Amino acid sequence: MTLAEKVYVLLRRDIVSGALPGGQPLRLEPLRQRYGAGFSPLREALNRLQAERLVVQAPLRGFSVAPISRAEMWDAIETRITIEVEALRRAIARGDDGWEARIVGAFHALSRQSARMGPRDQPGGEIHQALEARHRAFHRALIDACGSPRLLDYAERLHAETERYRLPVLAGDGAGAARDVPGEHRALMEAALARGANQAAALLAAHYRRTGAALEAQFADSPAPAKPETA
Amino acid sequence: MTLAEKVYVLLRRDIVSGALPGGQPLRLEPLRQRYGAGFSPLREALNRLQAERLVVQAPLRGFSVAPISRAEMWDAIETRITIEVEALRRAIARGDDGWEARIVGAFHALSRQSARMGPRDQPGGEIHQALEARHRAFHRALIDACGSPRLLDYAERLHAETERYRLPVLAGDGAGAARDVPGEHRALMEAALARGANQAAALLAAHYRRTGAALEAQFADSPAPAKPETA
DNA sequence: TAAACCGTGATTTTCGAAAATCTGATTGCG
DNA sequence: CGCAATCAGATTTTCGAAAATCACGGTTTA
Structure with a gap:
């Protein structure tokens, strides 16, 4: 290298x-x-x-x-949804037993590491980094069989772009407020394995949009989103 | 610079x-x-x-x-369709009068330059380069109002990738065999202006797939597509 | 006073030489 | 004779100095 x-x-x-x-x-x-x-x-x-x-x-x-902003975050998220939904549909149409097996395996590994996370694990710590790696591996496994190197490439880049908004927020505490992320992952996996393309696509989009909504808080103060009125 | x-x-x-x-x-x-x-x-x-x-x-x-191949060409084309169809849908949903005006203008300029092309114009010549620029501008105008810098970025890159397969073929003669490309452009423009998202999307996808089919000939000989048998 | 002009220092950008690595052929050995 | 080791030439990669450009503050001038 x-x-x-x-x-x-x-x-x-x-x-x-x-x-x-x-x-x-x-x-x-x-x-x-x-x-x-x-x-x-x-x-x-x-x-x-x-x-x-x-x-x-x-x-x-x-x-x-590259500067960050609410608009950039949402553009990255929505573009990611466009790319990954298409890739997921193709994977569901083309995936074989090996694809299914890798999804199940990745989900299992993710669940194990998720359970291993205590409330006192640092966002940068070893345990958490392994969790992130398995989270990424799970989402990658879902679309791995799509057959398009370009879609996988773009998905990888948009993953990196969106992580810029998620990772720093994890340092704060009230991040995943009232949200069952493992449940969302399980529903996504089951829809994919059942070859329910429309449902899997909807679940994936909702999954990312919910994350985006939770990350909006970090922009609450200075870079205003709506139209300026007085100032 | x-x-x-x-x-x-x-x-x-x-x-x-x-x-x-x-x-x-x-x-x-x-x-x-x-x-x-x-x-x-x-x-x-x-x-x-x-x-x-x-x-x-x-x-x-x-x-x-980067090497070229039939598989790479189709991946670039299909990914381009994924990106541009999404961008076109958003543009149709969001575009204002200015968007419509720019499409009409770009189409007009493209038609004029298309008429200017004689059968004896070199593919690398000034007339032809201007045609390519206006062709690109027309397709860009269609999606310009999509509001997503990333979709426009990806569209631009995939345009470059697919042009690698189209431009060299233009040197040969029987390229646009029995194909009404200006008519396809007009239909696309009219569907977009009429805000017919589904129809415009279908026309755009067909437009690019037809181009891909016409470009398959260049792979006819050496890099075989199917399974090898004897040799 | 305000605006334009010009140094000065910091920073980016570019260059070509030096170091590191690969390729291919040759030699030596079993 | 086959195969591993070795060497020379070609090529990539890296480095730090030199050139080019920018930012900024002070000075001059109208």
């Missing part, structure tokens, strides 16, 4: 996790020290991330982390 | 037009002479193109133009 690729992975993780918050300028000298790489691999990684909408570049004024 | 960005635009054009054919290794020293740039801007451009699926990188073995 080349150094440029390592830096790409690290930078991506730091942006998605929120360690590098939206809008933050990415000056090259500090990045050089942080990631122990020269200008070339750094700039290569930044250019790749720019193509993924995680970084923006202002010519001759450098890079910065 | 930085040098890296210029190189990106040039490289992209050369790949989409087929001047750099699929699979061709992109050695850095020749690229350096061809585009008059050092390693850094070249590699930055290549990294961006890699994220757009126009270039592939083998670590420590350099870059090459």
Whole structure:
């Protein structure tokens, strides 16, 4: 693995996790020290991330982390729904026994790790990171049999974009208020295994929209959503 | 505009037009002479193109133009249909008078340039390039009011990917055999203006699938689609 | 006073050399 | 004779310096 690729992975993780918050300028000298790489691999990684909408570049004024906003969050979520619903429909139409088995397996692993999470586990901790990995693996397993490398690619990118809004919020406490996420996952799995395309699609869309609604709180204060009146 | 960005635009054009054919290794020293740039801007451009699926990188073995194949072509086309149909539905739901006006205008400009094309115009010539630009502008105008920067982004990328299969074929003669492309465009425009979402979606999908079918001929010989039998 | 002009320092961008790695052919050995 | 090890040339990747550009504060001028 080349150094440029390592830096790409690290930078991506730091942006998605929120360690590098939206809008933050990415000056090259500090990045050089942080990631122990020269200008070339750094700039290569930044250019790749720019193509993924995680970084923006202002010519001759450098890079910065792509800003976040309510509108951007919803666009990422709704686009993700468009992509993943289509992929899910195709997977339901094409998936074989192996596809079903991997869904069941991924759901089981997710449930186990979910049970392992205590209320005192850090959002960045090892237990939680494993949970995130299995959550991602479950959603990926659902659409894995869709047969389209591009849909899977876009799904992966939109996953990263939406995680930028979810992961930092987990630090707060009242995140999953009155919501049965494992139940949603189970219903989704059962609809997929029963080949109920319409129902699975509706469940998947509702799942992501509910997450989005729960994440709206973080925008409650400054970047106003509605029309300005007095100020 | 930085040098890296210029190189990106040039490289992209050369790949989409087929001047750099699929699979061709992109050695850095020749690229350096061809585009008059050092390693850094070249590699930055290549990294961006890699994220757009126009270039592939083998670590420590350099870059090459993303290979083309029947399967890749259809994946690009079907993904494009998924994206643009969704964007078109949203545009039809949201578009205002300005959206309608831009569609009518783009269609008019496209028709004019289409009439201007004689049978002796080169595929790379100025007249034909203007036609391509207006064709692209028309399809873009249809979905411009969708309100989603990501859908428009993906549509743009998939447009580039599919053009890789269409542009080189235009050099041959029997391309648009027995096909009324302007008529398809007109029907599409009329369905969009009439806010017939389902019909417009069907017309758009058929439009792209028909193009794909016409482009299948180029794979007739060597990269076989079905199972190999004797050889 | 306000606006335009110009240094100065910081930052990005680009360059070409140096280091690291791969490819292919040759040699040596069992 | 076959196969592993080795070497030379080609290529990619990385580095840090040099060039280009920007931001900003001070100065001059109308």
